[in-house]
Amino acid sequence: MIILGIETSCDETAAAVLSDRGETAAERILANLVLSQDEAHRPYGGIVPEIAARAHLDHLDRLIGQAMEQAGIDFAALDGVAVTGGPGLIGGVMVGVMTAKAIALAHALPFLAVNHLEGHALTVRLTENLPFPYLLLLVSGGHCQLLCVEGVGAYRRLGTTLDDAIGEAFDKTAKMLGLGYPGGPAVERAALGGNAQRFDLPRPMKGRPNCHFSFSGLKTAVRQVIARALGEAPTPTDTADLCAAFQAAVGDVLVDRCANGLAQMRALGLSETALVVAGGVAANVALGARLAGWAEEENLLLAVPPPALCTDNGAMIAWAGIERLGLGLTDGLDFAPRPRWPLDADAPPAIGAGVKA
Ligand code: KG4
Ligand code: ZN
Numbered sequence: 001m002i003i004l005g006i007e008t009s010c011d012e013t014a015a016a017v018l019s020d021r022g023e024t025a026a027e028r029i030l031a032n033l034v035l036s037q038d039e040a041h042r043p044y045g046g047i048v049p050e051i052a053a054r055a056h057l058d059h060l061d062r063l064i065g066q067a068m069e070q071a072g073i074d075f076a077a078l079d080g081v082a083v084t085g086g087p088g089l090i091g092g093v094m095v096g097v098m099t100a101k102a103i104a105l106a107h108a109l110p111f112l113a114v115n116h117l118e119g120h121a122l123t124v125r126l127t128e129n130l131p132f133p134y135l136l137l138l139v140s141g142g143h144c145q146l147l148c149v150e151g152v153g154a155y156r157r158l159g160t161t162l163d164d165a166i167g168e169a170f171d172k173t174a175k176m177l178g179l180g181y182p183g184g185p186a187v188e189r190a191a192l193g194g195n196a197q198r199f200d201l202p203r204p205m206k207g208r209p210n211c212h213f214s215f216s217g218l219k220t221a222v223r224q225v226i227a228r229a230l231g232e233a234p235t236p237t238d239t240a241d242l243c244a245a246f247q248a249a250v251g252d253v254l255v256d257r258c259a260n261g262l263a264q265m266r267a268l269g270l271s272e273t274a275l276v277v278a279g280g281v282a283a284n285v286a287l288g289a290r291l292a293g294w295a296e297e298e299n300l301l302l303a304v305p306p307p308a309l310c311t312d313n314g315a316m317i318a319w320a321g322i323e324r325l326g327l328g329l330t331d332g333l334d335f336a337p338r339p340r341w342p343l344d345a346d347a348p349p350a351i352g353a354g355v356k357a
Contacts, residue, residue: 005318008056008096009088016314017071030071032315053091082321085113086338093337112321113331119316120278126319140279141167146261157347159211169215194244201249251290274301283307
């Protein structure tokens with residue numbers, strides 16, 4: 001089975017061609033091209049949806065052509081076309097979905113609308129053949145959730161963020177410190193060698209019995225440190241110390257929430273095969289090390305895809321397409337792009353979970 005995967009839900013234009021032959025990601029990925037729009041959004045310090053949609057429109061066709069060329073096949077050799085159908089910035093999602101539908105129609109191929117979060121959730125099966133069920137910490141620019149992944153299409157949400165997404169907290173911290181965009185990698189770089197003990201930052205939700213997250217209080221605390229202690233022009237040492245303190249606080253929160261998630265999963269009678277960390281923030285090496293230390297204490301396998309497969313890419317969408325097509329889960333060409341699309345539609349709302357640290 002060979003599938004074309006298209007991703008345009010945020011600020012990366014991506015196309016990949018994957019085969020289900022082989023045991024490793026290297027064998028399965030025939031092409032995986034990602035065109036970052038960072039430069040186009042940098043002057044604005046964040047993603048501008050209209051600019052993103054236009055950039056996808058300008059580059060997607062050529063990128064798909066290059067991916068097919070690199071894979072060494074033509075459209076007739078495909079078994080299906082998978083595309084991110086949501087959630088995301090709707091203009092971009094529409095560009096991807098319309099393109100995928102056109103290819104599917106022109107070549108009489110099955111069409112698969114993939115939930116972007118499902119792409120992140122299943123990546124570890126592409127890279128490590130991990131069996132279900134596993135505990136998934138999904139940490140990206142738009143989301144922060146703990147999920148129990150029980151099968152393809154079977155996702156139980158244990159917790160979510162009550163306010164900001166974790167990647168947003170990284171991006172805003174970077175912006176406040178003038179580190180530029182995208183913020184996550186910039187904060188991680190700046191934190192290297194910093195003293196995490198110098199500033200005392202809150203650990204929102206830590207110790208609460210549920211699995212929810214909150215990051216707005218942490219963001220406010222960072223702003224207050226900058227205003228009260230650092231002033232207009234923080235020194236490189238100030239910036240390093242504050243970024244290190246921020247990452248340490250986030251790490252403590254993630255470990256505490258994962259511990260509750262693991263307990264909840266076991267209480268459901270499910271024995272986990274691993275803790276999987278996915279989404280753009282999973283590319284953070286310091287957080288990965290913090291989670292790895294905890295997982296080792298718990299005797300728990302930790303699985304984190306390589307950084308290039310953590311941030312948005314087409315391979316994860318093509319892989320989810322392979323898994324779905326294998327189960328006969330195709331979509332009609334009347335599929336409408338979805339700005340919102342929860343992985344677990346039955347999850348109770350997080351309202352009332354309490355946001356105070
Ligand atoms: O999954 P992703 O590529 O796009 C979304 O679906 O949101 O995640 C992007 C987010 C951004 O907020 C970015 O700052 C963050 O992931 N990110 C990181 C790192 N690399 C990307 N955050 C922390 N450390 C990193 N190394
Ligand atoms: Zn993503």
